[in-house]
Amino acid sequence: MRKSLYIFSLVCLFTLLCMQSMVFAASETATIKNLRISNNSDKVRIVVDADKEVDYQSFALSSPDRVVIDLNDAALAKNIEKEVDINSKYASKVRVAQFKDNVVRVVVETDVKKSGYDIFGIVGGETPYRVAMDFGNISYAAIGSTTGSSTSSSSNDTSYRVNEDFDIDKNAKSVLKGKRITIDPGHGGSDSGAIGPTGVREKDPTLRIGLNLAEMLKQSGAKVYITRKTDTDVAPQPATDVEELQARVDVGNKTNSDIFVSIHLDSFTSPSAQGTTGYYYVNGSSNSERLARYIKEGVIEQIGTYDRGTKTSNFYVVKHTQMPATLLEVAFVSNPKEEAILKSDDGVKKSAKGIFNGIVRYFSEL
Ligand SMILES: [Zn+2]
Structure with missing residues (x-):
């Protein structure tokens, strides 16, 4: 009996290795x-x-x-x-x-x-x-995981800690419990992203919004993964642009996340360009479209920006993720009024709350 079990195990192992x-x-x-x-x-x-x-x-x-x-x-x-x-x-x-x-x-x-x-x-x-x-260390940054690794501080992990209790209603908690969510704060480290008229770098509000959002989701009982928790590149350096984006996609795919939310700021040569846009992959599912739309609408409801619509795109992170995914352009960092919102604590928290509300709405309807 024991021997056959042993052989059976070997066969299983071999099969697994072959499937690998x-x-x-x-x-x-x-x-x-x-x-x-x-x-x-x-x-x-x-x-x-x-x-x-x-x-x-x-x-x-x-x-x-x-x-x-x-x-x-x-x-x-x-x-x-x-x-x-x-x-x-x-x-x-x-x-x-x-x-x-x-x-x-x-x-x-x-x-x-x-x-x-x-x-x-x-x-x-x-x-x-x-x-x-x-x-x-090929495991991914899990916020609020039981491993206790979330307290390990990296050198540049300073100004963005989120330590507060958000007021989260029961409905949100019941909807989000156990949901696997990857948050991708755009840019970071060597890549500042777009830069606003007073010098706000896209990578900073995206991280602040991402961390606030992660905390809210965590307090709601979701399993939250974030592609970066600090001002850093995600792929080991040096990396090409595609490798950097793939490293973000990997977090969503390898954690088997239910949704993937990438947070960016828009930018244009004219300072008057404004508003919020939700993107999803051209050949994406209707769930991706809904996710993009609800999150965009949630944000507009909170920060009162102009509605630029829900649009298709080929952005790498929405194209290569295997779950419903959206890339949100919260607002224009190149627009002085919107840059001011993105720079303020209030604007950051409201943006996070808007995304959060969109996510709750998304899962409520599944
Ligand atoms: Zn960007």
Whole structure:
């Protein structure tokens, strides 16, 4: 009995490992053009750039501990550095080689366990395809999670702490309990976003609104994930624009969120441009449209902005998320009147409350 259980477990494990590897029908050989490494205190990201989509498998080997990624129907470009040392506790070295005629093998020396790495393909951007390999702390910032990690303070986590009790009604609590919600405060770190006439940087109100919103949702019993809690980039640096956006999308997709809400400020050359817009993906679902519309209407109700409508778009974060998603342009940071709202505590809180009300309305009707 015990033995058969053991064999059964092995079979299950093997099946899982097989499912782990992604299978695409790649017809022609892809060229692996570049190997890049970025590194921060949380994780190491290794990226290989390819000129077309690549089928890959990964598996772990021991003594020494390493993770192997085989890229099938692939050829290594000649000028690639074959061996690079990594200065990180999560990985010490990466090697890349033409393992077989049509297989490029990447070997990462690392002793992180299965839960400590993640490998995924990214389509599009400046290169047609890339395979990203993350090693280290690959869990996402969960606000109010039971792990207690939310108290760990990062160096620039100062002015934006939200420590207050919001007055949340019973209905909101019953509607939001257990809902998984990813909030994406636009821009951050090296990317200020648009800048207003008095110097308000888009990345600051988006974070303040996001943190207030996160706190309200958390106090309502929702499970809240936020792509950044501080003034920081989301992807380990250096990263391309697409990698930065993909890192935000990853938070929504990998936490299996019910909705994804990206918060931005609009900007235009003319200072008179004004108002609030809700965006959703061109080919998005009717739920995405509703989410975008309700959140936009919630915000307008709170801060009294002009209604620019609910519009379709191809914004990366609404296009690549696998759940109903919206990108909200709260107001125009380039408009002096709206910049003043976005700068004020009152305006920030009301904007957050407006988004919150839109989310409650959205889930009330499901
Ligand atoms: Zn923006």
